[in-house]
Amino acid sequence: MGYAGGNSPNPTYQSIGDHSESIEITFDPSLLSFQRLLDLFWEGHDPAGSAWSRQYASILFYHDEEQRRLAEQSKAEQERRRGGPLQTEILPAGIFTQAEDYHQKYYLQSAVLLMQAVRLLLPAPQDLVASTLAARLNALVAGNLTRRELEQDLPVLGLDAGQQQTLLDALPESR
Numbered sequence: 001m002g003y004a005g006g007n008s009p010n011p012t013y014q015s016i017g018d019h020s021e022s023i024e025i026t027f028d029p030s031l032l033s034f035q036r037l038l039d040l041f042w043e044g045h046d047p048a049g050s051a052w053s054r055q056y057a058s059i060l061f062y063h064d065e066e067q068r069r070l071a072e073q074s075k076a077e078q079e080r081r082r083g084g085p086l087q088t089e090i091l092p093a094g095i096f097t098q099a100e101d102y103h104q105k106y107y108l109q110s111a112v113l114l115m116q117a118v119r120l121l122l123p124a125p126q127d128l129v130a131s132t133l134a135a136r137l138n139a140l141v142a143g144n145l146t147r148r149e150l151e152q153d154l155p156v157l158g159l160d161a162g163q164q165q166t167l168l169d170a171l172p173e174s175r
Contacts, residue, residue, distance in 0.1 A: 001106070001129075002098040005059055011097050020057045024096045034067055038074040047078065047086040058086070061093040068092075101125045105134050107142040114141065117170040121163060133157045140171070147171060 001023055008017025025037060041060060051057040060075070062068040071090045079086055102109070105128055109115055118134060128134045136153055139145040150171075154164045 001103050002096050004061055004094060004096045005057075005091055006054075013100060013103060016055050018054055019097070020059055021055055021099070022059070022061065022096065034070055035074070038070060042074065042078050047088040048082060048084065050087050058088040060088055060090045062090065063093045098129065101128075104129045105138040108134060108138040111137075111141045111172055114167070114170045114172065117166050120166070121159070133159070137167070 001021065003011040003016060003019035004022040004024070006017050006019030008015075008019065011017050011019040027034075027037065038060070045058060047058045049058075060071045062071050068090065075086060075088055075090060104125070108118065108128075114137065118128070118137065122128050122131050122134060136145060136150055136157070140147065140150050147168075151168070154167070159167070
């Protein structure tokens, strides 16, 4: 989580200037295509609604001309499918500024018992930002992942059986 798309120096949540809240995704195109990321982008939010501020604008950032071309194609396809114009902007990526620690994995940080278990595995704030495990747990707490899906993911996330059980024991009951 962070801020992108603006020109004001050193954006923060309290002084975001002309930036928008954003995420930066580093990916291996041999494992996950940019096209698949675009599909997930369109599935993950309502691109037709107007943002009430620049901070929450729907923006697709690109890093090169191929990404720009694919983003524009995907937007045109979405407009055809949805029967009208979308508010999503397509802009060059520019500088990404990481948000403050308290904004990282926001939903996960609200789950106090689970965060106590996570901090044993990921003690540094930067570990929380970069961790696939933390991202999956954040999705679970936010209601975008089921406990069963998480249990299927845990074996490939580099945790031993004891660490896996500690996390499962700390999960909120409703998930």
